[in-house]
Amino acid sequence: MNATIDENAFRDPAAALRQFALTAAAAALIALVTAVNAGAQEAPGTEPAPGHVMEAPIGHRQPHEWQLPRKVQRDEGRRTEQQIEFDKQLQICRDCE
Known part of the structure; x- marks a missing residue:
């Protein structure tokens, strides 16, 4: 089929439906190719410098300590006894020298 508008399509x-x-x-x-290429806009390997605290993305609120339930604050x-026992099973060393 010809890429230009077919005169018989009118x-x-x-023919009009095919066109x-x-x-x-x-x-x-075109929309699909544009959408796929839009995801590649971020430069790879752009990690923050050591000591830099990453901010939450816009719309993602991070709660303050005073906003947590009292049990969570307490x-x-x-670590619970279960967590300590589980760490021993996995051989995880936390707060070790």
Whole structure:
């Protein structure tokens, strides 16, 4: 089929539908290629410098300590006996020298 507008498309509904389908498929392909390339905009390997605290993305709120439930505040940083036993099984050393 010719890439230009077919003169018979104005008279034949089937030809007009084929022309529309071809145009829609081309537009969808262009949109797909554009969307795939948009994901590659971030430079790879751009990690923050040591000591730099990464901020949460816009719309992602990180709670403050005072916003946590009291039980979580009380238990924060403490390990339970189950956690200590599990660490021993996995041979994980936390706060070791």
